[in-house]
Amino acid sequence: MTKRPRTLTAAFVRAVGRPGVYGDGRGGRGLSLRVHRTVDGRITKTWRQRVRVDGRLTSIGLGPYPEVTLAEARQEALANSRMVRLGRDPRGRGVPTFAEAAERTIRLHREGWKAESVLPDQWASTFRLHAAPLMDKPVDRITSGDVLSCLAPIWKSKPGAAAKARSRIAAVFRWCVGRNHRPDNPVDRAVAALPRANAGATKHYRALPHTEVRGALRAIRRGEVANPAAALWVELVAFTAVRPGEARRARWEEIDFESARWTIPAERMKAGRPFAVPLNAGALDVLRRARKLSGESPFVLR
Known part of the structure; x- marks a missing residue:
């Protein structure tokens, strides 16, 4: 009979043939060798590790011997112990972070x-x-x-x-x-568990009465603006009533000056359908000024 050592050795693991559970001793991180006799008399050996996950003891299979050596089993047991210490489940179970x-x-x-x-x-x-x-x-x-x-x-x-x-x-x-x-x-x-989030505290921007729009546009044109494209963007939105993002990403290929029509493609529309915007004289004037400013850029406002 092979004498059982305090901690497992490669020689003992190789020689042991008596069915049972052989632990790796103190400091073995719950590692053990399970020796089992099958119904046809063969001896199989597998590695298991006992760890405490979420306060509960659980057993993790580390593979069969000799495919997994003692050194490899100890290395795997160490890695699992580190995961447990970090609060993670070494079994994985395919759970993502x-x-x-x-x-x-x-x-x-x-x-x-x-x-x-x-x-x-x-x-x-x-x-x-x-x-x-x-x-x-x-x-x-x-x-x-x-x-x-x-x-x-x-x-x-x-x-x-x-x-x-x-x-x-x-x-x-x-x-x-x-x-x-x-x-x-x-x-x-x-x-x-949180207090009601600032009920009634929503802040809205003041709307500009339509009678004041003309004066506001005149003020924008007279003023010295650090970013001229931004001023043109405000004017284009005012003349076309499109969403700000649609005006900001407008491309020259979408603008037809001859028919005075701007066709916004489906991929840029919230409804997922192309949308035709008629262009009045004011919008066409804004676009002509934007053309001089944009140069070779494919975008209207750049």
């Missing part, structure tokens, strides 16, 4: 966003600025308290940023729930 889940959520939403949309960058920026403590954590280990610690500092001081952070973090966890990475969305309970 918040950063990984956020990237996949952005990728999923990108299909419905316009090709030149700034939303992917804005979402990523929100996560970097307001979800940094979550980024390296597996999503199934993030609590409502973790989310609360991200939202609370900006909840009242930056309500706009807080609303975007809340919505975008919640979208990531909806993806996680849909993928069975966790059963719930921790954002819901986190928001329930």
